Amino acid sequence: MCATVSPPPTDFIREIIRRDLETNKFGGRVHTRFPPEPNGYLHIGHAKSICLNFGLAAEFQGKCNLRFDDTNPTKEDIEYVESIMEDVHWLGFDWEDRLFYASDYFEQLYQFAVQLIRAGKAYVDDLSADEIREHRGTLTEPGKESRYRCRSIEENLGLFEGMRAGKFEDGSRVLRAKIDMTSPNLNMRDPVIYRIRRATHHRTGDDWCIYPMYDFAHGFSDSIEGITHSICTLEFEDHRPLYDWFLEQVDAYHPQQIEFARLSLGYTILSKRKLLQLVQEGVVSGWNDPRMPTISGLRRRGYTPEAIRNFCETIGVAKRDSIVDMTLLEYAIREDLNRRAPRVMGVLRPLKVVIENYPDGQAEELDAINNPENPASGTRKVPFSKVLYIEQEDFREVPPPKYYRLSPGKEVRLRYAYFVKCTGVVKNENGEVVEVRCTYDPTTRGGDAPDGRKVKATIHWVSAEHSIPAKVRLYDRLFTKPNPGEGGADFKESLNPNSLEVLTGCRVEPTLQGAAAGCRFQFERMGYFCTDSVDSKPDALVFNRTVQLRDTWAKIAAQQG
RNA sequence: UCGGGGGUCGUCCAACGGUAGGACAGCGGCCUUUGGAGCCGCUGAUCCAGGUUCGAAUCCUGGCCCCCGAGCCA
Numbered sequence: 001m002c003a004t005v006s007p008p009p010t011d012f013i014r015e016i017i018r019r020d021l022e023t024n025k026f027g028g029r030v031h032t033r034f035p036p037e038p039n040g041y042l043h044i045g046h047a048k049s050i051c052l053n054f055g056l057a058a059e060f061q062g063k064c065n066l067r068f069d070d071t072n073p074t075k076e077d078i079e080y081v082e083s084i085m086e087d088v089h090w091l092g093f094d095w096e097d098r099l100f101y102a103s104d105y106f107e108q109l110y111q112f113a114v115q116l117i118r119a120g121k122a123y124v125d126d127l128s129a130d131e132i133r134e135h136r137g138t139l140t141e142p143g144k145e146s147r148y149r150c151r152s153i154e155e156n157l158g159l160f161e162g163m164r165a166g167k168f169e170d171g172s173r174v175l176r177a178k179i180d181m182t183s184p185n186l187n188m189r190d191p192v193i194y195r196i197r198r199a200t201h202h203r204t205g206d207d208w209c210i211y212p213m214y215d216f217a218h219g220f221s222d223s224i225e226g227i228t229h230s231i232c233t234l235e236f237e238d239h240r241p242l243y244d245w246f247l248e249q250v251d252a253y254h255p256q257q258i259e260f261a262r263l264s265l266g267y268t269i270l271s272k273r274k275l276l277q278l279v280q281e282g283v284v285s286g287w288n289d290p291r292m293p294t295i296s297g298l299r300r301r302g303y304t305p306e307a308i309r310n311f312c313e314t315i316g317v318a319k320r321d322s323i324v325d326m327t328l329l330e331y332a333i334r335e336d337l338n339r340r341a342p343r344v345m346g347v348l349r350p351l352k353v354v355i356e357n358y359p360d361g362q363a364e365e366l367d368a369i370n371n372p373e374n375p376a377s378g379t380r381k382v383p384f385s386k387v388l389y390i391e392q393e394d395f396r397e398v399p400p401p402k403y404y405r406l407s408p409g410k411e412v413r414l415r416y417a418y419f420v421k422c423t424g425v426v427k428n429e430n431g432e433v434v435e436v437r438c439t440y441d442p443t444t445r446g447g448d449a450p451d452g453r454k455v456k457a458t459i460h461w462v463s464a465e466h467s468i469p470a471k472v473r474l475y476d477r478l479f480t481k482p483n484p485g486e487g488g489a490d491f492k493e494s495l496n497p498n499s500l501e502v503l504t505g506c507r508v509e510p511t512l513q514g515a516a517a518g519c520r521f522q523f524e525r526m527g528y529f530c531t532d533s534v535d536s537k538p539d540a541l542v543f544n545r546t547v548q549l550r551d552t553w554a555k556i557a558a559q560q561g
Numbered sequence: 562u563c564g565g566g567g568g569u570c571g572u573c574c575a576a577c578g579g580u581a582g583g584a585c586a587g588c589g590g591c592c593u594u595u596g597g598a599g600c601c602g603c604u605g606a607u608c609c610a611g612g613u614u615c616g617a618a619u620c621c622u623g624g625c626c627c628c629c630g631a632g633c634c635a
Contacts, residue, residue, distance in 0.1 A: 184564040195633035316574040
């Protein structure tokens with residue numbers, strides 16, 4: 001087997017970087033950064049950005065920093081910074097010794113602001129928030145200058161110092177850039193750069209009562225760290241002139257901001273605000289609920305970092321808005337797990353089978369292949385006996401067209417065991433089949449018939465007596481609409497009521513006894529499952545279904561109605 | 562309406578004036594001790610209208626449609 005080396009991705013950002021390298025724009029350096037605000041858990045959309053930024057650095061022999069954009073203490077929390085670090089590492093990226101916080105720069109940022117004031121490019125405004133909004137104008141009308149706009153440099157300096165010293169009430173004054181109240185770009189209409197906010201910061205505590213705004217802090221943070229390419233999402237395109245303006249005013253080192261389209265995934269939401277709402281309202285069990293599109297949710301669901309990285313490479317990077325189909329993500333995890341997940345047999349909805357001609361009390365061990373995709377993974381022994389369980393859906397008393405599985409008079413193969421033929425059924429008082437009777441052909445041990453006889457189907461099974469119980473959770477998409485909340489609707493109205501189904505009477509082969517948390521398996525013919533990292537115990541197994549296997553029969557059955 | 566972006570198979574991404582290509586999905590076949598995996602094939606797109614050009618997805622003009630922007634959020 002040879003590893004397929006995929007060609008390096010090409011996209012408009014890599015083209016820009018290659019050009020910058022050719023022209024020696026940044027002295028041949030490539031230095032990016034991933035700048036999350038610690039106000040929520042990372043999701044698959046962040047993974048796209050992480051893979052881009054760290055990937056670029058790796059590709060061009062550069063560096064990528066992890067920087068927390070923590071300029072708003074009222075929304076941020078240490079819990080989030082910890083989860084973010086864990087998730088970035090888990091995804092397989094390393095910021096080495098370059099862990100930074102915008103809050104590390106508060107003093108420098110303050111000095112930049114003083115510099116701006118000294119240059120007559122910033123002023124303290126006493127207008128209220130409402131007044132500032134009114135003065136801003138609208139998308140089509142210019143704004144009006146504040147009556148405090150022409151304060152002297154000395155007065156501004158004194159006032160700003162007073163803001164820092166805590167002499168003024170929260171919200172009573174702000175520091176604003178002096179740019180152009182008539183600019184068609186509202187971001188340039190004297191944006192606020194510092195606000196007074198007495199809140200305890202998760203890192204700086206109560207050292208500060210003024211905090212810089214994003215636009216001011218971000219560019220200077222990039223500049224301080226020597227970032228070359230500051231990659232962000234499309235909604236910041238309008239902010240680029242301001243990003244550039246700040247750096248130009250003080251003649252600071254000037255990184256290049258580049259914008260790309262954020263990821264949207266069908267049938268889910270990638271908004272930290274909305275995700276937080278699901279968590280707070282208990283719609284899901286937490287940020288790491290396996291139905292969540294968060295990194296921690298996907299991890300608990302059984303996704304691998306490799307699959308997520310491959311997914312991110314597959315979807316590419318561009319500037320047009322798009323909604324990526326969930327099947328792309330599912331393909332990525334199947335492709336990875338097919339290669340590496342050991343196969344086992346597990347029956348989710350058991351139906352009892354009695355082999356009439358198999359001796360009572362006898363048992364034998366049959367060889368089963370651990371992973372047909374990887375011969376090196378070897379074989380294992382699976383116990384077989386007279387009473388088995390098979391999947392309810394693998395038996396139909398009245399088989400529909402093209403149904404290959406077990407039904408009265410029909411013969412199938414029990415995986416790695418024997419051919420069995422159905423001789424009848426036992427029903428309960430409601431007329432439901434509660435037991436299937438079969439005979440087996442002792443000459444087909446292992447699954448091959450010496451007479452060359454073929455069967456259409458091979459089904460999985462477990463020995464009733466030897467199997468162990470398990471709980472299994474089946475997950476489905478969180479929402480019933482491709483774009484929840486589209487058109488102003490409440491996104492929670494399209495929550496999928498069937499996104500979680502818990503199966504309790506499952507039976508799995510004894511190999512699984514004692515499985516640790518977070519182990520991934522393929523339950524043959526059923527899908528990929530992993531032991532839940534919080535609820536599964538070695539003696540009380542709980543599996544999460546990561547993703548189903550492709551199911552041709554399900555398609556046929558669906559077409560048949 | 563003002564400013565900034567963007568429109569290529571059902572979906573995502575390529576094609577950088579020279580045969581519109583790949584992946585996923587779908588459909589059909591081969592193979593198979595997983596109706597899995599794999600392999601082969603098919604279907605299928607340049608927003609519209611003009612123009613430039615031997616030749617346009619690409620350049621020009623004019624439309625149309627979509628997204629973002631009026632936080633002391635990021």
